[in-house]
Amino acid sequence: MKSPIKTYRQMRLFGNLLNIFFPSKCPICGNRSDSYLHNPICASCWKEIKRYSGPACKICGMPTVSAHTATCELCLKEGPPFSKVLYYGIYEGTLKEAIHLLKFNGVKSLSKPLGLMLSELQIPNADGIVPVPLNHKNLKQREFNQTASISRHLSKELKIPLMLNVLKKTKDTLPQTDVTGKERLKNVKNAFKVSSMVEGLNLLLVDDVITTGATIRECAKVLMNAGAESVNVVALARSMPRQNT
Ligand SMILES: [Zn+2]
Ligand SMILES: [Zn+2]
Incomplete structure (x- = not known):
């Protein structure tokens, strides 16, 4: 040792x-x-870097304007495929900079402190950690999946197995930041498939940044359709709703 x-x-x-x-x-x-x-x-x-503690939807974590709104419109309209979404902070300031450095500037060492940061959240127990996969194209360009790298540190810290190849991307999508509103749902629709047994498993789906939540909804949906018992989502940051329009 x-x-x-x-x-x-x-x-x-x-x-x-x-x-x-x-x-x-x-x-x-x-x-x-x-x-x-x-x-x-x-x-x-x-x-x-501060944890977000403002009003938020109790299911998807979407920051809400009013402390009285317990559940957001989208979650009320269609029950989400995940049980809960946990995230550390708002996608701004130092947290945004740190994610950028990791994602686009190749400062891979930041995946450790960011992974440890996630472990501070009240994460429910799970059978496996599943990172949101990258496009083949992005994977080639960046050569590594920052979400998988963060997940690896989280897995070590929480002693929950990392399930790297459970989710696969079946089509290359545009970055969610390049499309707007409803197009985001269309962009990620049928973009993922489950490639190994998840039946009866309680899973933690990990993403770096949640924008509208279209990606995590789609990933959680395919995991649940493949027989997962539950999916909880964990992310580093969530953008404020007004940035999504
Ligand atoms: Zn919600
Ligand atoms: Zn400084």
Whole structure:
């Protein structure tokens, strides 16, 4: 077994190495990066990441304007395929920057602190963690699935098995940020299939950012249709509804 000191030293060394390859300035405040764990984001900017505690739909977590609205319109209209959606914060500020650095700038080391951040949520017990898959095209371009990488850390922390190949993408969709409103539902419709046994399993579906929720609804739907007992969704961030229009 590794001693914690050795691991700490290794992480520090790794952090210093990262500092050589990536700008040692914090991309948010411009001060020197002073953290090995969430390099290049500095400690004081990292602390700005806050858990969302405002009013939200009790099922899908959609932030609502009124504290009196317990369930959002969409969840009332059609019962969602998932039991509950948990997410850490609103997709803005440092959290947005951290996800961007991981997703588009290849700062893979951020998947660990982000994965650990997810483990702070009140996550219900599950038989397996299923990351939302990427397009083949995106996977090739970015060479790795950031959601799978975050899920790996969450799986280790919670000791819940990671089920990497359960969900497969069957068609390449446009990024959800490139399409609007109703088109988002159409964009992801029939885009996923279940490729292994999930019958009777309680699953945790992991995504990085939830926009309208069309992707997680579609993924949860195919998992439930394949016989899953329940699907709970866990994400790092959720965009505010007004950003979706
Ligand atoms: Zn900073
Ligand atoms: Zn809802």
